[in-house]
Amino acid sequence: MQLTISQLSKQYRRDFWGLRDFDLELGSGVIGLLGPNGAGKSTLIRMLATITQPSAGTIQWNGTDIVKSPDTLRAVLGYLPQDFGVYPNLSGLEFLEYMAAIKGLDARSARRRIDELLTVVNLVHAAKRPLGGYSGGMKQRIGIAQALLNDPQLLIVDEPTVGLDPEERVRFRNLLSDLSGERIILLSTHIVSDVEATATEIVVINHGRKLQHAAPEKLLQLLEGQVWQWIVPSETLPALKQKHIVSGTVRRADGVQVRVVSASAPSPEAQPVPPSLEDVYLHLVSQNGARQ
Numbered sequence: 001m002q003l004t005i006s007q008l009s010k011q012y013r014r015d016f017w018g019l020r021d022f023d024l025e026l027g028s029g030v031i032g033l034l035g036p037n038g039a040g041k042s043t044l045i046r047m048l049a050t051i052t053q054p055s056a057g058t059i060q061w062n063g064t065d066i067v068k069s070p071d072t073l074r075a076v077l078g079y080l081p082q083d084f085g086v087y088p089n090l091s092g093l094e095f096l097e098y099m100a101a102i103k104g105l106d107a108r109s110a111r112r113r114i115d116e117l118l119t120v121v122n123l124v125h126a127a128k129r130p131l132g133g134y135s136g137g138m139k140q141r142i143g144i145a146q147a148l149l150n151d152p153q154l155l156i157v158d159e160p161t162v163g164l165d166p167e168e169r170v171r172f173r174n175l176l177s178d179l180s181g182e183r184i185i186l187l188s189t190h191i192v193s194d195v196e197a198t199a200t201e202i203v204v205i206n207h208g209r210k211l212q213h214a215a216p217e218k219l220l221q222l223l224e225g226q227v228w229q230w231i232v233p234s235e236t237l238p239a240l241k242q243k244h245i246v247s248g249t250v251r252r253a254d255g256v257q258v259r260v261v262s263a264s265a266p267s268p269e270a271q272p273v274p275p276s277l278e279d280v281y282l283h284l285v286s287q288n289g290a291r292q
Helices: 041-048 092-102 107-120 136-147 166-179 192-198 216-221 234-243 277-286
Strands: 003-013 016-026 029-034 056-061 077-080 154-158 184-189 201-206 209-214 227-232 245-252 255-261
Touching (some): 016 041, 029 192, 041 154, 041 184, 092 107, 136 154, 201 277, 209 277, 216 277, 234 245, 234 255
Parallel strands (some): 077 154
Antiparallel strands (some): 003 016, 201 209
16 A cells, blocks of 8 residues: 655745645554654644645546545545544444444444454443543543544554543554554554653654654664753753753753753763654754745
């Protein structure tokens, strides 16, 4: 399976582009779409989900233009939007039966598939409880279940861990990893730890443009020898942030341990440390400049 995006653009106003000249080619695996809020992630996802049409460019699914033939992709698409809503008075089971009917599954196949998915997302015990009583993590898991009803080849999840507590976030990331294999999972987020834990490839986006697309280890190589750590007095921290990308701080009894991205040693006391994906992400976004 292959998803190919060529010169994709979305213009909202004469002087504002949500996405501009975006190219991307994806195969099976978990692909992290990483960027700050307003970077263009949701714009891209809505076009991939055939909800919004592009202003220019093409999206091809296994060689078929989905702008011209959207049903080709819709038949194999699973989608969990950021603002996923549930019917609070329906039970989890009733909600999945309703969604299966919308997707055109026959009753027997739907019930078998729903039983499988309730086990996969660990909600068998809560299947007959009203959705209004579900926690945030449980709602996200029922959202994934509805997205998987048609056993999609392309699964898109938009900011799925926002609002989840740390334990639910880890559980959700593990679920995404378990679902990977012979499908493309596109995970859109601004939380670096989410893609760090699950993604086989990472796409960094900002101001509607692709900044990088590579495996995590390749991205880490971009900053080899350019990340530094040392202790500074707390009063010097604001000035340091004005001069350098400070990717981390830890308060200590003798000052603040800072982590800085810099092409050369920013201080005689600075010691080189291995880069993290957070370092790479902050560096790429800071180097991107203004929206065009």
